[in-house]
Amino acid sequence: MASALSRCFLLGFALLFAACRGDKKPGSSSPRPSASAAPSAGAGAAKPSSVLDLMLAEHRRDSRAVSADALSHRDVAVRRAAARALARIADARARDALRRSLADEDPEVVAFSAYGLGYACRDKEAEIVRALTLRAASLMGAKAKPSVAALDPLSAIADALARCGSGDAERSLRAWLRADRPLAESAALGLGQIASRKGWLDDTSLVALLDAASRPQAPLDHALFAFTRLSGLGAPVQARLLEVARQNLAGSGVRRALALRALASAGDEAAVTLGEALSNTQFAASERAEAARSLGRLGEAGQKALRSALNRLTVTTTGAEYGLWITLLESLRSPLGDTGEPLGRIAELPLSDAPHERRRQIALRCRAAALLAGRSTLYPRLRACDPDPEGRTGKLAMLSVLDQGKLEGPRLRRFRELSASSDAIVRQRALSLLGGHPETDGAAALLAQALRSKTTGDVATAASVLARYPARAGSEGSPSAEVIAALGAAFDATDKGFELETRGALMDAAAALQLLGFKSRLEKSCSSDLPSLREHAERAIRLLGDKHRTCNEYQPAAAGPEELSRLLNEPVVLELDSDAGLLKLRLDPALTPVAVTRVVELARHGFYDGMAIHRVVPGFVAQFGDRLGDGFGGSGGPPLRCETAPLPFPELGVGMALGGRDTGSSQLFVALGRFPHLDGEYSLIGTAEGPWHAVAEGDVLRKVRVNAGR
Numbered sequence: 001m002a003s004a005l006s007r008c009f010l011l012g013f014a015l016l017f018a019a020c021r022g023d024k025k026p027g028s029s030s031p032r033p034s035a036s037a038a039p040s041a042g043a044g045a046a047k048p049s050s051v052l053d054l055m056l057a058e059h060r061r062d063s064r065a066v067s068a069d070a071l072s073h074r075d076v077a078v079r080r081a082a083a084r085a086l087a088r089i090a091d092a093r094a095r096d097a098l099r100r101s102l103a104d105e106d107p108e109v110v111a112f113s114a115y116g117l118g119y120a121c122r123d124k125e126a127e128i129v130r131a132l133t134l135r136a137a138s139l140m141g142a143k144a145k146p147s148v149a150a151l152d153p154l155s156a157i158a159d160a161l162a163r164c165g166s167g168d169a170e171r172s173l174r175a176w177l178r179a180d181r182p183l184a185e186s187a188a189l190g191l192g193q194i195a196s197r198k199g200w201l202d203d204t205s206l207v208a209l210l211d212a213a214s215r216p217q218a219p220l221d222h223a224l225f226a227f228t229r230l231s232g233l234g235a236p237v238q239a240r241l242l243e244v245a246r247q248n249l250a251g252s253g254v255r256r257a258l259a260l261r262a263l264a265s266a267g268d269e270a271a272v273t274l275g276e277a278l279s280n281t282q283f284a285a286s287e288r289a290e291a292a293r294s295l296g297r298l299g300e301a302g303q304k305a306l307r308s309a310l311n312r313l314t315v316t317t318t319g320a321e322y323g324l325w326i327t328l329l330e331s332l333r334s335p336l337g338d339t340g341e342p343l344g345r346i347a348e349l350p351l352s353d354a355p356h357e358r359r360r361q362i363a364l365r366c367r368a369a370a371l372l373a374g375r376s377t378l379y380p381r382l383r384a385c386d387p388d389p390e391g392r393t394g395k396l397a398m399l400s401v402l403d404q405g406k407l408e409g410p411r412l413r414r415f416r417e418l419s420a421s422s423d424a425i426v427r428q429r430a431l432s433l434l435g436g437h438p439e440t441d442g443a444a445a446l447l448a449q450a451l452r453s454k455t456t457g458d459v460a461t462a463a464s465v466l467a468r469y470p471a472r473a474g475s476e477g478s479p480s481a482e483v484i485a486a487l488g489a490a491f492d493a494t495d496k497g498f499e500l501e502t503r504g505a506l507m508d509a510a511a512a513l514q515l516l517g518f519k520s521r522l523e524k525s526c527s528s529d530l531p532s533l534r535e536h537a538e539r540a541i542r543l544l545g546d547k548h549r550t551c552n553e554y555q556p557a558a559a560g561p562e563e564l565s566r567l568l569n570e571p572v573v574l575e576l577d578s579d580a581g582l583l584k585l586r587l588d589p590a591l592t593p594v595a596v597t598r599v600v601e602l603a604r605h606g607f608y609d610g611m612a613i614h615r616v617v618p619g620f621v622a623q624f625g626d627r628l629g630d631g632f633g634g635s636g637g638p639p640l641r642c643e644t645a646p647l648p649f650p651e652l653g654v655g656m657a658l659g660g661r662d663t664g665s666s667q668l669f670v671a672l673g674r675f676p677h678l679d680g681e682y683s684l685i686g687t688a689e690g691p692w693h694a695v696a697e698g699d700v701l702r703k704v705r706v707n708a709g710r
Contacts, residue, residue, distance in 0.1 A: 051081045056564060058085035059594060059641045061529055061662075062556035063093040071101045076109070083109045084591075087116025088642060092552065095120035099128070102135050110135065111156035115646040115680065118160030125166040132157050132164075133172050156646035158186035159680055162193035167202075170194055174205050177212050177220070185222055188212060189648075189676050192225030196677050201226055206237055214244045221254050225676050227262035235267070242266040246273055254674045260287060264294035268301035275305030278328070279312060285320035286619035286672060286693055289327040293619075296331025307337045315346055317360045320693040323618025326360075329367040334404075336371060343368045347381040356579035359393075359698045362386050366397035375405040377414055395426045403433050407440045419446055424630045428461040435469040443472045444480045451486035456499045457632035459490050463505035470512040479513045487513075491521050498639055501632060501659030504536040511540035519544060526551035530639065532660030561638060563597040571686075572600050573707045578613075579699040580691050585654050585668070587686035592643040595656050595664060595683050600706055602635055602666055608704040616697045620675065623657055624701065625667035634665025643683045650674065652692060655682035 050070065057065035063086060070082035083101050086094040094116060102113040114132060121128050136157045158176065161169040173194075176187035191209060195201050201209075206226070213223035227233075227241055245266060248259035260277060263270040277283055277291040292309075295302035306328060315325055329346070336343065346368035349361045366385035373379035382401060386394025395418055407415050419430035431450055434443045450462035466473055466483070473479035487509060494503045507525060510518040522544075525537035538551040568589045576583040589596040602608065614629035616622045626633040641662045649655065651674050657667035670688045671678060 054081040056560045059560040060556040083112040087112040090119035110153035114156040114160040118163030121164040155186040158190040162190035188222040195226040196229040224258040224262040238267040260290040264297040271301035271305045289619040292328040370397040448482040448486040457630035460502040463509040467508035500663045507536040507540045511543040567593045575705040577703045580695040584689040592685045623669040640664035649678035652688040654686040
């Protein structure tokens with residue numbers, strides 16, 4: 001392990017190399033929260049009023065209200081609140097202030113300052129990277145500990161460098177792989193984040209990461225993260241990755257999980273290793289599901305390994321093993337080879353009387369039947385897999401079969417029936433197929449009808465199809481008058497609401513269809529105080545011809561969220577009585593007070609009672625909080641501002657689901673593994689306990705109880 005002196009040398013060298021290469025006012029009428037309601041730095045401690053003002057500025061996204069005096073205040077709680085506010089606002093004004101607060105002596109202030117600079121790095125990469133590396137060099141050997149667990153300034157600087165993503169940032173992170181272990185792990189994570197955002201890394205960085213993952217003593221846990229986010233690697237890198245990933249499979253926890261994911265980038269030769277992992281009952285079911293998913297990303301070699309496993313393994317519909325099986329079946333593709341017999345057995349699984357067990361069995365039956373059906377919508381096992389003629393699972397299986405062939409004749413008639421289903425999930429899945437089926441007669445009329453729907457998810461799905469496949473809007477290269485009128489009506493219907501994801505999709509569609517008449521609508525969103533709307537508006541206006549337009553100027557929100565007047569200041573435990581057993585969420589308002597207060601109040605009012613878990617990706621995520629279940633809904637209240645922080649998102653971390661920055665509402669997700677690409681992107685509001693790996697889509701939360709937690 002390198003000494004503190006060698007760490008300083010490495011950082012100084014990286015800095016020198018980088019340097020040589022370097023070429024809104026607060027409304028006076030806004031409500032203010034009471035001091036007694038604010039979250040405390042310690043149990044029960046009261047906040048000074050200036051901290052409450054800073055919290056209000058943060059949630060109004062008003063960087064002008066964060067003064068220089070606040071950043072230099074003698075009270076560290078004030079400085080922390082100021083840096084946190086500016087980091088979450090992250091506009092140009094905040095960026096200048098954060099560069100000054102980066103020099104603060106308090107680790108939490110430094111961590112948030114670095115984090116915010118990473119978000120605000122755009123167009124200022126060179127100077128911000130220099131400032132970050134200089135501050136990192138000065139921190140080497142510091143003994144001060146952060147005030148919040150894991151809120152470490154050097155880790156935050158590494159994350160910020162990754163967000164800047166410049167060549168100098170990558171070189172600095174690469175040099176840090178040889179530093180002491182904590183910083184080296186942060187550097188590996190940072191290089192993985194660059195790979196996630198840019199889709200590539202220098203070959204020198206790839207080699208350095210592979211070396212770090214294969215050290216004889218103490219290999220880095222996160223060194224293979226970058227390879228889980230890359231594709232198209234060269235043959236020499238693939239060969240080395242295969243060797244190193246095999247070594248890491250002998251480890252446990254995050255090392256093994258990242259190795260299983262990285263093997264999907266190692267080429268067809270990885271299929272044998274992944275097939276062995278899939279059949280290894282010493283691995284957790286979630287790890288075996290990762291192996292199945294990675295095999296699904298490979299070509300025929302991966303499919304051969306999946307077919308072999310299907311013939312050897314015994315199907316299980318209970319606990320976490322169900323997630324393994326549904327993942328295996330979803331990873332299979334045609335041709336099916338010799339899997340007809342095991343798939344046939346699954347397609348005819350006997351059904352339990354217990355509703356939650358029956359639901360799992362139907363899901364497996366219908367997936368197996370859809371695979372066997374190929375393109376035949378009349379295949380008997382397909383039509384019988386779901387005993388409920390109106391069952392969602394059977395209809396979704398039918399859509400997957402329709403997707404295998406052209407939507408013409410009887411197949412088109414069946415498709416139209418499903419696109420008019422009373423089930424929103426089925427309707428939206430049908431609409432999404434239109435993108436891949438240019439032969440579909442009447443696609444424009446179907447999309448126009450969906451744009452006029454009262455269901456937000458229908459509108460968003462139709463707009464997304466038009467944005468990606470503008471030719472579906474009409475014929476002869478021009479959108480139909482019906483589509484244009486419906487798109488305009490949808491714009492007007494969402495003008496004053498909180499359907500931010502839908503509004504963004506509509507802007508994308510208008511730009512893709514080159515509707516210059518929509519420019520005035522786009523201009524309104526260009527000055528919104530919501531960054532997700534500004535991002536969509538800027539992109540759309542540029543596509544419509546104004547190539548250099550920016551949407552950086554906005555008026556801060558007139559008021560902060562209502563929750564600021566009654567913030568929780570201690571952890572709370574939610575107990576969820578579910579089909580999968582007793583689940584728990586331990587929510588901590590220390591860094592996410594508004595989000596935690598919102599969720600707990602919704603739970604107290606019974607919002608989550610009787611709600612289904614609408615999305616489960618085994619080994620990855622379980623998500624709920626949308627009563628309709630299509631993923632587009634929420635509580636109906638104003639969107640939550642993101643309360644993100646430079647923290648690692650752990651396995652069983654609880655986050656606020658988003659459709660873009662500052663779009664949270666009531667939807668929560670539980671991470672079912674360690675997925676570093678979530679770090680700093682979602683508000684981490686707590687941790688989960690209980691059999692979350694055993695949950696399945698459709699499991700019901702019968703009752704959610706709120707208990708005081710310690």
